[in-house]
Amino acid sequence: MNHIKGKQSISFGESPYLISSASVAGSKEAEGPLGKLIDMINQDDLFGEKTWEEAESRMQKEACVLALGKAHIRPEQVRYLFGGDLLRQGIATSMGVEELQIPMFGLFGACSTSGEALALSAMSVAAGYGEYMLGVTSSHFGSAEKEFRFPLGYASQRPLSASWTVTGSGAFLVGTRKSHVRISGVTVGKIVDFGLKDSQNMGACMAPAAADTILTNLEDFGRSASSYDRIITGDLGYIGQSILFDFMKQNGYDIEKNHIDCGMKIFDQDTQDTHAGGSGCGCAAVTLSSYVLPKIQKGEWKRVLFVPTGALLSTVSFNEGASVPGIAHGIVLEHC
Amino acid sequence: MNHIKGKQSISFGESPYLISSASVAGSKEAEGPLGKLIDMINQDDLFGEKTWEEAESRMQKEACVLALGKAHIRPEQVRYLFGGDLLRQGIATSMGVEELQIPMFGLFGACSTSGEALALSAMSVAAGYGEYMLGVTSSHFGSAEKEFRFPLGYASQRPLSASWTVTGSGAFLVGTRKSHVRISGVTVGKIVDFGLKDSQNMGACMAPAAADTILTNLEDFGRSASSYDRIITGDLGYIGQSILFDFMKQNGYDIEKNHIDCGMKIFDQDTQDTHAGGSGCGCAAVTLSSYVLPKIQKGEWKRVLFVPTGALLSTVSFNEGASVPGIAHGIVLEHC
Numbered sequence: 001m002n003h004i005k006g007k008q009s010i011s012f013g014e015s016p017y018l019i020s021s022a023s024v025a026g027s028k029e030a031e032g033p034l035g036k037l038i039d040m041i042n043q044d045d046l047f048g049e050k051t052w053e054e055a056e057s058r059m060q061k062e063a064c065v066l067a068l069g070k071a072h073i074r075p076e077q078v079r080y081l082f083g084g085d086l087l088r089q090g091i092a093t094s095m096g097v098e099e100l101q102i103p104m105f106g107l108f109g110a111c112s113t114s115g116e117a118l119a120l121s122a123m124s125v126a127a128g129y130g131e132y133m134l135g136v137t138s139s140h141f142g143s144a145e146k147e148f149r150f151p152l153g154y155a156s157q158r159p160l161s162a163s164w165t166v167t168g169s170g171a172f173l174v175g176t177r178k179s180h181v182r183i184s185g186v187t188v189g190k191i192v193d194f195g196l197k198d199s200q201n202m203g204a205c206m207a208p209a210a211a212d213t214i215l216t217n218l219e220d221f222g223r224s225a226s227s228y229d230r231i232i233t234g235d236l237g238y239i240g241q242s243i244l245f246d247f248m249k250q251n252g253y254d255i256e257k258n259h260i261d262c263g264m265k266i267f268d269q270d271t272q273d274t275h276a277g278g279s280g281c282g283c284a285a286v287t288l289s290s291y292v293l294p295k296i297q298k299g300e301w302k303r304v305l306f307v308p309t310g311a312l313l314s315t316v317s318f319n320e321g322a323s324v325p326g327i328a329h330g331i332v333l334e335h336c
Numbered sequence: 337m338n339h340i341k342g343k344q345s346i347s348f349g350e351s352p353y354l355i356s357s358a359s360v361a362g363s364k365e366a367e368g369p370l371g372k373l374i375d376m377i378n379q380d381d382l383f384g385e386k387t388w389e390e391a392e393s394r395m396q397k398e399a400c401v402l403a404l405g406k407a408h409i410r411p412e413q414v415r416y417l418f419g420g421d422l423l424r425q426g427i428a429t430s431m432g433v434e435e436l437q438i439p440m441f442g443l444f445g446a447c448s449t450s451g452e453a454l455a456l457s458a459m460s461v462a463a464g465y466g467e468y469m470l471g472v473t474s475s476h477f478g479s480a481e482k483e484f485r486f487p488l489g490y491a492s493q494r495p496l497s498a499s500w501t502v503t504g505s506g507a508f509l510v511g512t513r514k515s516h517v518r519i520s521g522v523t524v525g526k527i528v529d530f531g532l533k534d535s536q537n538m539g540a541c542m543a544p545a546a547a548d549t550i551l552t553n554l555e556d557f558g559r560s561a562s563s564y565d566r567i568i569t570g571d572l573g574y575i576g577q578s579i580l581f582d583f584m585k586q587n588g589y590d591i592e593k594n595h596i597d598c599g600m601k602i603f604d605q606d607t608q609d610t611h612a613g614g615s616g617c618g619c620a621a622v623t624l625s626s627y628v629l630p631k632i633q634k635g636e637w638k639r640v641l642f643v644p645t646g647a648l649l650s651t652v653s654f655n656e657g658a659s660v661p662g663i664a665h666g667i668v669l670e671h672c
Contacts, residue, residue, distance in 0.1 A: 004466060007439075031525075051656050053653065079340070084442075088650045088651070089649065089650035091647070093663075094663075095648075095658060102525055102526070103526050104524070105443070106420075106446075106663075107441070108420060108426040108443065108444045116441055122669070123459075127338065127459065127462070127463030129459060130340060188440070190437055191430060281366030312425070312426075314424045316423070316482075316483075320387050320389060
């Protein structure tokens, strides 16, 4: 029996399993701290395609095929796919998953999309709407720079508060078949807007949303911060993390010891010149698949709160002077 | 007990109710055949805002507030919101629903988004994830022309196969509280790609997806086309409709007598110069709320298959020579 918890959460009765996952990433990610843990790497970041957008679609497809292959599941066995990306009209996903021919729900949650996809996959499995669901998301440095800033050829400079979009995709197979990781609950995020307008400081824009979702999760489930071996945000980066810590302290929680941010984990700040850290839908997805899930599988971490964070903006909203609100979804992952 | 049906469908045991809905639209829609049925109209299409994008957000908010108001439900009683639009990074939705502070899932399904939102709302209610869910979507002629073609000031001409983006938003409250309309089932669409590349003929691009979803729905539920009083597509328009009829005939179904297309219903082709018909997320949503639902409420139509259709493209995918695949989701609406 599934239970509604508190204001925004669901606790699953028969918790769905996170059966398998896969990560695909680019050359810079390969050189980073998680390089050796990533399933598939491409050195020219084009993945055999002609454009950055096609390359991003290709990563999504490869991630899906790999995640399915690891579990020996064929695409036609997957009931529904939940996927999204950062590009306008989600074309990386539409063109990427098309060949799989799985009935699909297109999502947009900015860099929180992996959480959105995992939440809806788990909710659908727990409701009995199918045996297997697939969640997938991606980002690509080349396509994201073109989408949000300037084409790479312009060699634009960026402030130190800016983050570096991860070239990567992560796919996650959720279902009823046993594995060592369960999705025991979700906390669906609200849009949180502190009025910040600096799209080159997305960590600051997203930190209030991360805090809101973490605090709501702890309250909804009646847990302390130490109930989680790790609380893992998506891509707050160095500046966003310090703001998150401040918010949490103001509310009586110290999460400094058990907090990890995927944006700080995927690149080496000292040697890779990625400024505030990694970002993009692929940042949290690749880190979850390559680094976080293996630790939960082994039982090194028993319970983790995964909180990918998204900044809600477009070049149009930015140019028209709108603020950059944030959203974050919380996924409770447990070893079993 | 909810049941998985056939390849892509769900039949709900305790079917969720479509409790209330609201439509908001612009001046051209007000002059059209449905003008008098639309809840809120604005004559300058700016809805008191300064930009087309803000105007679109405002429409979404007004539609949500109206739909909630009709049912005497406060935003804090709504468990989750499912919403999306056509603009890059879904900003019409993010900025539109922000003030309601309902935990939300952002969607992208192009003009099929109303179906996606209704499907996920119904799936969540039927799973017991909350008493009330809100689905919302929108499009705006001014923001869509800027996003996909040229700013209105350029006064671009368009081919006769092009459709006219509806300025409008529809919001739908789905829940456990009784009304005269139930969502008894859904058929989740696949991406269907016939290789067409003409973004100025979206009806042709989407017709194969509409046919695929309708045929799958009939097969999954074991129904004949006449089991539905009406089969209502989103925005195929005149050209798309004739292609849909051909596809259906090839598969042994004649739906000419009970088919309606929202894109052909919302504007008067003879007097409004809208070429192939209306389109945009708002087209199907406004037509459903203002014209279709009242007929189901009254029992004039007992069972309707609502199939909003989306064309999956962006200016980038179009300029890079990609095809324009389609997707369509089927929602079974029944009088009760």
